[in-house]
Amino acid sequence: MTNAVFLSLGFGAAACFLQCAPASAADVAAGKAKAAGCAVCHGENGISRTPLVPSLAGEPDDFTQWQLVYFRSGTRKSEVMEPIAKPLDNDQIRNLGAYFASLPPPKPPDAPPDALALTGGKLAAQQRCSSCHGEDYAGIGPTARLAGQREDVLLKALRDFKSGARVGSGVASMADVVYGLSDSDMQALAHYMAAHP
Numbered sequence: 001m002t003n004a005v006f007l008s009l010g011f012g013a014a015a016c017f018l019q020c021a022p023a024s025a026a027d028v029a030a031g032k033a034k035a036a037g038c039a040v041c042h043g044e045n046g047i048s049r050t051p052l053v054p055s056l057a058g059e060p061d062d063f064t065q066w067q068l069v070y071f072r073s074g075t076r077k078s079e080v081m082e083p084i085a086k087p088l089d090n091d092q093i094r095n096l097g098a099y100f101a102s103l104p105p106p107k108p109p110d111a112p113p114d115a116l117a118l119t120g121g122k123l124a125a126q127q128r129c130s131s132c133h134g135e136d137y138a139g140i141g142p143t144a145r146l147a148g149q150r151e152d153v154l155l156k157a158l159r160d161f162k163s164g165a166r167v168g169s170g171v172a173s174m175a176d177v178v179y180g181l182s183d184s185d186m187q188a189l190a191h192y193m194a195a196h197p
C-alpha cells in the first residue's frame with residue numbers, strides 16, 4: 001500500500017469523527033471571539049511574531065481542528081497548548097478551525113531565493129512534499145500549510161518528527177518523510193518553505 005493511499009484511508013475514517021457526526025455548521029464569528037485569547041501568542045490575525053509560535057492564518061480548517069484535538073488528548077505534547085486545548089469542546093474547535101482558515105495566510109517578503117532556499121527547493125521536489133502539502137505548499141485537509149510559516153517553527157516541527165517528540169495523527173507520514181533527512185536538509189527545507197509565497 002502506498003503512503004498516499006494509507007494516509008487517505010487513515011484520515012478518511014478519522015475525519016468522519018469530526019465531520020460525519022450530526023453537528024452544527026461552524027460559526028466563524030464565534031471562532032473569532034474565542035480566538036481573542038490566542039492572539040497574545042499567535043499574533044493579530046493569526047500571524048505570529050513570536051519565536052517558536054506558529055502562524056495559524058490560512059491553515060486548512062481540518063489541520064487546525066486536528067491539532068487542537070491532538071493537544072486536547074495529549075497525543076501532541078506541548079506544555080503550553082495542552083492546558084489551552086483541554087477545556088475546548090468540539091464546537092469551539094470547529095469554530096476556531098473555520099476562523100483561522102478564513103484569514104489571509106502570512107506573506108513572506110518578495111525576495112529572490114538565496115543558496116539555502118535553492119537547496120531546500122530541490123529537496124522539496126525530490127521528496128515530493130507537495131504530494132501531501134498541496135500545490136504551493138498551501139496545505140490540504142489535515143495536512144499543514146508550510147508556505148510562509150515561521151522558519152523556526154518549521155525546523156522545530158521537522159526535528160520533533162525526527163526525534164519522535166511529535167506524533168500527531170499516528171499515521172506516521174511525517175516520521176517516514178524525515179527518516180532519511182539530515183539536520184542540514186531540514187534546515188534547508190524550513191528556510192525554503194518559510195520564504196515560499
Ligand code: HEC
Binds near residue numbers: 041077096
Ligand atoms: C501562551 C501562548 C499560547 C497561547 C495563548 C495559544 N497558543 Fe497555540 N501554540 C503555542 C505554541 C508555543 C505552539 C507550538 C507548540 C509546539 O512547538 O509543538 C502552539 C501551537 C498551536 C497549534 C499548532 C499549529 C501548528 O502549525 O502546528 C494550534 C492549532 C494552536 N496552537 C492553536 C491555538 C488556539 C486556537 C489558541 C487559543 C484558543 C492558542 N493556540 C493559544 C502557544 C500558544
Ligand code: HEC
Binds near residue numbers: 066155167177
Ligand atoms: C505522505 C504525506 C506527507 C508528505 C510526503 C510530507 N508531509 Fe509534512 N505533514 C503531513 C501531515 C499529515 C502533517 C500533519 C501531521 C500531524 O498531524 O502532526 C504534516 C506536517 C508537517 C509539518 C508540521 C507543520 C505544522 O505547522 O505543524 C511540517 C513542517 C512538514 N509536514 C514538512 C514537510 C516537508 C518539508 C515535506 C517534504 C520533505 C513533507 N512535510 C512531506 C504529511 C506529509
